[in-house]
Amino acid sequence: MKFYHFLLPLAALVLISLPLVNVLRGMSTGKKARRNIVLNLCAFFGVCALAVVMPVGGLVSAASEAAAAGSAAAGMGYIAAALSTGLSALGAGIAVAAAAPAAIGAVSEDPKSFAKALIFVVLGEGIAIYGLLISILILNRV
Known part of the structure; x- marks a missing residue:
């Protein structure tokens, strides 16, 4: 080595x-x-x-050079799957970072608003799930 x-x-x-x-x-x-x-x-x-x-x-x-040269499309597929998952998780983190403190404040003022506040936080988390689904679809094609 x-x-x-x-x-x-x-x-x-x-x-x-x-x-x-x-x-x-x-x-x-x-x-x-x-x-x-x-x-x-x-x-x-x-x-x-x-x-x-x-x-x-x-x-x-441990792949040979010939096999590695033919897998450029597969490599791009893996990069696309990683980007779709990573960027959607980043977007979900930004959404939850904005929605969760507002939801906590709303629930502390009015406990009856818990379900409405929870829906907004869950919508932010849904973005990450959509990105994960897209990456699974990409990986099924590779």
């Missing part, structure tokens, strides 16, 4: 976990939190650049 088979996953792990050091220290407020977010994004794109520049496919799969 070559040295970068061990070095690249280690570098990826360090780049991804680097912003968490300040979070564990409790220094994640204000400008420091903004700097941590920027650092986390840079680490993510750095790992993506490493994955493009120096692929380590031999570690992940």
Whole structure:
């Protein structure tokens, strides 16, 4: 095995976990939190650049080069499934982040509004379920 088979996953792990050091220290407020977010994004794109520049496919799969060359369409299908699930979960998180505190406030003022408030929170979660269903349909085609 070559040295970068061990070095690249280690570098990826360090780049991804680097912003968490300040979070564990409790220094994640204000400008420091903004700097941590920027650092986390840079680490993510750095790992993506490493994955493009120096692929380590031999570690992940034992497929031959001929089989790997023919599976470009399958790879795009897997990327599409991952994007549909990930982005729909992100959208659901944003929706629930806005709806849940409002629902809690409405229920604390009027306990009879629990069912109405719960419906709005569940509608936000439905977005993630739709994305998961789309990714299952994509994976059935691959």
